Amino acid sequence: MSVRRIFAAFAVPVALAVVCASVFFCRSVRFKTSLYDIVGTSAETVPEAVREHSSCLVPIMVSSVDAAAARAAADDLVRRLPVNECASIRYRFDGSAFSTLLELCREHRAGLVSPHDERLLETAEGRRKIARAALRRYYASPVPPLLSPEEDPFCLTDGFVKSLPVSYSGWTQLDGVLTASRDGVFYILIIVELKREMADDPDALIAFKERLDEIFAEARKPSVSINVCGVPLHTAFTAGRCKTEINWLTLISTLFIVLLSTVVFRSFKWLPLLAGLLGVAALAGAAASLILFSTVHVMTFVFGTTVLGLVVDYSFHWLLQDGAECAKTRRNLIISFVTTEISLLPLLLSSLPVLRQSAVFLGTGLAAALAYVLVCYPRPSRCDHMSDSRPVRIPLAVPALAALILISVFGACRARFATDPAAIYRPSAELAESEKILAELSGLNDESCGFLVISGDGSLENLLERESSLGLSDAVPRLSGFLPAFERRMKNYENIVRLYAEHGDRQRENLGVGSLVTHPSPRPWQWNDVPAFASAFISGDNLLIPSAPAPEAELPEGVRFYHLKSILAGMLSELADETGVRLVISMAVMFLALLVLCRCRAIRVIFPSLAALLAVLGVLGFAEENVTLFHLLASFILLGTGVDYTVFLHNGGRAALKPAICSLLTSVVGFGALSFVSFPAVNAFGSVLAVGLPVAFFCALATVPDPEPATEHGASPIGLEVLFAVYRIFGLMVLHAFAGCFGFFMWLFSRDVRRASPSPRKVIAFTHSLADKLVVMANGSNMPVVETDGSSDARRFIDDVAAKRGVFVLSSHCGTVEVLSALGTCDVAFHAWMEFERTSVFNRFYLRHAKREKVTIHPISSFGPETVFTAGDLIDAGDCLVMAGDRGAGRKRKVRFGSGEIELSEGAFRFARALGHPVYFAACVSEGGRRYRAVIRRLPTENLDVMIKVYADVLYGVVSAYPHQWFKWERGR
Template identity: 25%
Template structure:
């Protein structure tokens, strides 16, 4: 009866604790964004202003949703027809294109109505200096210039509006509009550029798949219209889809292979289904509890936490194997299993929790989350072993200790035989590692973690080459107490850029909307000119122009609004421009960028921003890289500190000599892994650091389990061996991945776990001393 009550109590405690945690998490869950995929959110919150976050989102959205499609051929009319067919196919597939025609009409009307306010500083100075004479000359030039063949003199007598419009930025200067297309002649081939957007996020599965389908449809449309035309497409959604497919292909065969291998191993060793079910229960419960704890703390969970945290929880399988090995092949009765494994398991759990708890001090949301995730997950895994395993594994197993079960113990015992090789071999290996350490390089560039298909990269380079414009390396944020100040600062920035980076083409709101001060100056210049009608008539007459034309211009001035163009009017005409304006708590910030024919030096742009008050130059990619760098460095130091504390714990329980001995194998494995990575020219990145934490954790568990169980017991050696083999199957297989991030992680894990396992006997004293 007491046993049954105890069983109910154990189940109740476990379910109640897990249920309460999940319920609390459900209440705290940010339903809008349960999983946060923004890596920049991993930055400390105080460094990410609201404006910067919005700017990052807008800049990213514009980039990841756009597709660029180039249709080219030698026969211009046929190529144009093919491009139009592709355009129709893209729209029919659900992609969007800008309605540039309507925007054009609206903008033209707004600029036409305010053209007296749109003189630039140079033109204003010219009118101020030359007065009526300058105007008469400009009108004469406008009449005389062949430019008059392409514009309406009556709508723009002095050519000032045409000048203003001509100075406006263009995304691809070499390409000019042709209906819904942009077109240019390159190397004897007529190129038509189509720019379309994916409605959903280009990185989402739906968005990327839609983009791929649309591109296929467009390619088919081109082939049907023009067999000799070339079709090329690029854009983030296409890369995202290709990367996703490759990742799915790889993860499918890798996970199937590792799962089958692990299941075969467990089945072969234990000859029972129970270990499968219990290990799965432990893993599911620990991931669930870990995720719930993170959500309770933060409201949502970072994608980095989910990936790295779940990986680190792989350590928890050690506890299950320790229990299984003792239950199936230990010397004690089933009821005594928990008592026998408890010291090793609790010590392993304690040191694991301490190692991860130090990451709580990181100050980075990403590391704090990983710490919360890992600590909770380990505790839950321990709880499952302590509360649930003894309830289910009650009857004595009937599996005899077979050869596979015996050799791990034999290996450990062999490794503990007194021999000078116990010291010489590790020393020799460490010596060999020294050149590797010296060759070791770090990398935090997120681009090096991805595997991008060569074909897509080649097409992308070709299209960019044809367009003649490279994507900007970042964007500017111009902050001001109001729009006027922000515009003025942006104008000052663009002037600085003109001097320091002449090849850069600035794109920003101030190029569409002159500052109020400039517009007022423009109006004042006109006012002075028309304030002296006699002088104006004389100037016209002197140039042989009809005096009536002067009167006509003056009448236009009198009829005009003579007010600056307001931002609201511009945004009514072109609503999309409003996305360049980001309201802030202290005023407003303007989003701007630059394009160029060649690569722009980010340092030059940064210097230009630094020399202008209120301007910030932001490089999203560099910020991600910096985030990874800081996480990597800080995690490394915190793990070092954590291991000093673990050393203190081992010191307390086992004494100085044994504590040093127990830490030696994991540290040796760490050294060997780093040396091997150096020899193989594999860079040290954040994925490798996570692998190193995993290696240290496993190595530490191996030391504790063996030390607590000794060489005379079969179960610790078996648990350590099974753990090492399953880890190699789970993570070591990733070394064959074509995705650099996974490859780096898998390679480090493969080397590290092998080294941890092979050096595990070193955590025990030589057999002679143990028996003594």
């Protein structure tokens, strides 16, 4: 491994870590934790007012059959609560709220009257009653008035304060604390409001919950129970549990990867590279998420960890490959990467922020990991024992596959989709029980717990007017109860002026006061007029009223009712639908991409992923587990990973089996471990992948195609058709120019081609040769002009052919032997055999276009007895048989080849001898343009060794003279 690579391998993760840290500190990225933020931030669906309303509130209920014991315990508990983390602790209303209310009444007393007095003020008789009642109160009641008789001679403020509700949602203020009773048990409510920054910090919430648990343990008395609930504790509970579980599972998965790597590589030396790869993937994903999004949901990082399970596969595939197969492995890795990215693409367009963020995290992480592997990883040394390209076969694959699909279909029919929020969010039983108690004591339940949200143009008065127009019962606590709308106060003010005019003087005399303080004219409410005790009704610029369901049609503009459970269920349903559609789009896009990359094998490549998805659905159906949004999300990963297995197993043969198995094991352990996480979203992810990945792997194995011959790598039926069309339209000159250009560019842009041929001349000559081959096959115009070298053997060959004595031509891969048929000596047909599967592209083209008058190619699957008999019949009939002597299956014979050695196929020579006809060596080499020179030598057949030696000598002579026309591309030359 070069120093440069070692440096890069360590420098890249460090640089990414620096980038990540810089972005984290420079951009004020906020981390979201709430369930609402998973399913969407659209204010249209769930307004900020509702989402943020309870995100900081922690209700604590202290209960006992003995009220005094409950009170004492509550007092003790409040003293112990951690004040630093709390914005406020609402427990005992010690009079400050009452003082605030009185100050408000004193400042705005014109118009602040009770509904009862408001009605009385309308009439003269009513006003007289108010005056009289005030006198009674001042004289008869031992209770002093709230304001002095000078300020409030008619006791309107007393009436207003008296009319305010003393209970709130079932909780009654008693001796300054909120209390409720149920079944003889006395409850005291303490509401802790956490600081805003606490609510966004899961670690801080976890620490707060732990502290709270300790305090409860200390404060709990034998006869006293303490119940606590609230969104922050749900978040803390879930985050804490997830954190613990994921830490353990990550540890187990990492240990497994280390162990597996050690077993597979039999060395620890690759572990730093493996760690570097995981680091690069995670850091690049995190950096991209932090750069692109101003708020990131913590679930993004949970889903993002799946990138680790995916990228570790890259390591195995690269490091376990045969060194000579680098190009192939690189291609497979790139296809795998592209397909996975395509599967993630639809997530980028999702309306769910978490999905977009996860797609960016995974996509960037995968790209960075692939680049890291290709650039920083060492090129493995050659390892012949692994370069086994034979396909992997498993017995009874087809019946097993059919059974699997049948069972999966049966199970899938039983699968049900869930949109209940509980399906993706299961709170702790303890918190749920506390929440139930709180809801019952507050007179609420799942069906009635909702909010009326009044939104407007930012003016408090407009909001209050809208609230007043709802005609809510006086029992419903709301802001307009404390702060009546301006219009109403103005009307009251006018009536109060009348009251003072009619009864003011007499009232002053009766009460014995010198003068009365006149009421100031009301003014519209401003936001800073809202007293602190009424702030619970305000969320942002909206008014919030806990309410029973209200028909949408009856609500005025700017007022909407939100039933949280229904909203969540609706949103989940919509998102599940949307995700389902995106999954289908993802499949379609991936299939199109595979059509381009793998052509007709696209169906075979995508099939394992589809079968795995079906199997997952089947398993969920049999397990009676509802399919949720998160099962669908995991399907995207399954789709991409399933295609990866197929790409490697189908293209890599048995050599790819080992890295693929390692990849499967790491993925199953890594992802499968997630199915033990108690958080349903993560659990769903793990379950899908734990079931789906092995199925995809099995299906990929079961559908491994027959191997394509290495000789036709890169052969394209479309390319051949284009070449032929060029020839038919523009003629041989243009075809040569076209083929030459193609060859040159291939040499220029392909490292492998350049390695095989350092000079472009050989590649250009090869493409010219292919072009001439096409012309001969098609027996078209501008046939090549072939001349012999004028030797006696050549003349004898021409004579034998003309006399139809039947000759056997042992050709080579030097030049273009097919043009021999253009020698023009007679109308004798030339026959050759090609393995159909090995050169299927060319054979299919040949069968479509060849006229087969002079050259007949016989496609065969193997050179068997029937081929031998056919060949014998043809040569006996006087035709020429052509067979390559320098390449082929079977036993090889090493002979001298110039100063070196060459391996020749012994079978071709034996077969030529066995037929008993004249055997010639023939090679047609190009001499420029359409001109070819045929080098022909008669081979002695008496002795096989001599025959092979002569062949090798003649071939060496031709190759030496025309080195750029020896198209033998195999490795080692």
